[in-house]
Amino acid sequence: RLGERLRSGLLGGVAVQLAPLEELQQQACWADLPDHARPSGHGTAPIQPLLRASTSLQPLTAEEEQALEESPITALAERLWQSTSLPEQAEVLEQLVRRLGPDALLQGPGSQASLRALLEEIYRRALAEGDWNVVRRCAGSMGLVHPQLEDALTDLLVRQKQVVVGRNYTNESLITQPQGSQVIAAMIQRFSGEDGREWVLQQELLLALDGLARRSPALLNGMLTLQLGQLLLLLTGELASERDLNPVDAFEALCDEPPHAIRRRLLQVMADVEHAKAALQRKEQLHVSGRVRWAAPDPLEELPKGGCWLQHRLRLGALQQVPRNFYPGIWDLLHHCRGLVIGDKLERRNRLESAPLLSEKTPGERNFASLVEHLLSKIEAPDYRQLCTETLLTLIAFVEANPQVQFNDDLALDVVIGHAVRVGWQQEHPDQPRELYGPHKAEAWHRFYRSSPAQCRRWQLQALKELAEAG
Structure with a gap:
């Protein structure tokens, strides 16, 4: 009876999902429990926040983002300490990391803090809020690498596939031999655009492709080369067509999607690649x-x-x-x-x-x-x-x-x-x-x-x- 109730999608009024563990583990993430739910005893002391509480999840406009790029470091630091917007805090930190590096120290109102520590704080908050755009921005700025990239690549290579990272097919971006996770992530960054969220999305796509190869190998039949950057463009094109967006706004919308939604979209694209290519081409047409x-x-x-x-x-x-x-x-x-x-x-x-x-x-x-x-x-x-x-x-x-x-x-x-x-x-x-x-x-x-x-x-x-x- 329990199995039947789980399959119904509702258990005691709570929505549940029943699926193989391999599929569910892709959706797992860390979450901070509220204070009243923490175990008593000798647990670790709660981490004291370094930045102001985030009361707004409203993203910055393109004009505001351009202004950040042109702002001096002192102005960025002041804006960071005053900000109560989670997306703004993430974007300001991204700019500071690009100029100073993630391990640079920033003088705050009370004491110094490393940019990495500040990024980790915003990363945890974004996970708790389910703001995947901010999660990916922080992950890109911190250089986070999924430890299973190596396993995913090796599994695809064993299945007689080769992988191209980045946007363009070159001899340097083509992977035909097993590589470590750090090497794969570095190659993705080298051959992709400047946006750290794209680096993270390409890591997610590599893992998702491995999952598809295991569960639905027929979808990859006839494909020798899997191009992560091109698949990302196809996902963006599909989303642009679906919501009538330009490519830039479609990419922003894609970054908002949780990982399981990215995997679902990838499944749809792989099931009809020609349709996805046509959608991308339509968005590139000129009127x-x-x-x-x-x-x-x-x-x-x-x-x-x-x-x-x-x-x-x-x-x-x-x-x-x-x-x-x-x-x-x-x-x-x-x-x-x-x-x-x-x-x-x-x-x-x-x-x-x-x-x-x-x-x-x-x-x-x-x-x-x-x-x-x-x-x-x-x-x-x-x-x-x-x-x-x-x-x-x-x-x-x-x-x-x-x-x-x-x-x-x-x-x-x-x-x-x-x-x-x-x-x-x-x-x-x-x-x-x-x-x-x-x-x-x-x-x-x-x-x-x-x-x-x-x-x-x-x-x-x-x-x-x-x-x-x-x-």
Whole structure:
């Protein structure tokens, strides 16, 4: 009779879940008992809070997050000690850790405290509140590593699967041999975006894939390579389609989901991967109005010394030099789109929203140029930073040649460049069907970096055209 009541989902008026232990243990987490429920005796003394009690769970706006990035350390510290918002406390700590490291000491109103201790406090509070967005942000900042990553990877390898961490398929991000959990986590961080929540989500996806392989191995049939970053994008695309969100807001919503909901969404995606890919592609489509001609003048260029465009991009990206009319050109570009996303397309702090910027700033304003420069400087790889600069110049030239064109979407540089790389590969291999592009991504990127800016511009314009025609 007890089994029947458990299977009914209700026991004495309390909702219960009956499932195999392996499945239930994935949902387990630490929780602090209230004082009246603690055991009596010689238990450990309760941990004294270092930060003010959190009375608000309201997340920060994108504008507030951008302001945090530009705030000096003293202002961040003062804001931390005064804050009563759990998400704000987590984001301020994240910024301080990025600049000072997790073991740095911060002088508080009473005494010093390490950033790690403060993060652990917010982490525990977020677990108690069930705020998984804050939990993942703190876990990423603390560099938490799930100890079963190694076992999950080994099990997938035994099943003749290989794993790609991060967003892009490269020889460096491909794992074909067993690795320790710390190594796996470090690779995820190296090849993923800047957001620590993404690192944690990719750890969760690796564990969830192992669970799927054990319980529903047929879902992985025909899949040799499991790409964690691409699966994360597919989950984001599905959520964006389901709730009619843009990719940035969809990623925020995904970070709010508890781990068991992430696993459920992964199961749905793996059951119909083509549907998930179509949903992601729909969210990348561009909706264009106005008269348009898909062309723009080639950039003026001279073959660099040594004849290597990659080395040229590495040099220019490191120096971060831009043409004289670069920032006014971006200002004009914002009149033709809803916004620009410079850098990681899932990080909402990387979005320049057209409407408020055009109403609050002027084209020659130093603050506007500093904002764009800041977003470009956040891109760690100098060669990719230069590619982003070149793509912005392509978009500037395009709207100058098409003054009536209007994109009713955000223009995400990651999306434009990614599709341009594919276009370049397809034009170089016209006999190969588009479906075979995936395994050749690393080769395609290798060639793209070594192609001239003029050639890359033509591929970028073709990518824009295809994205618009698909929309």
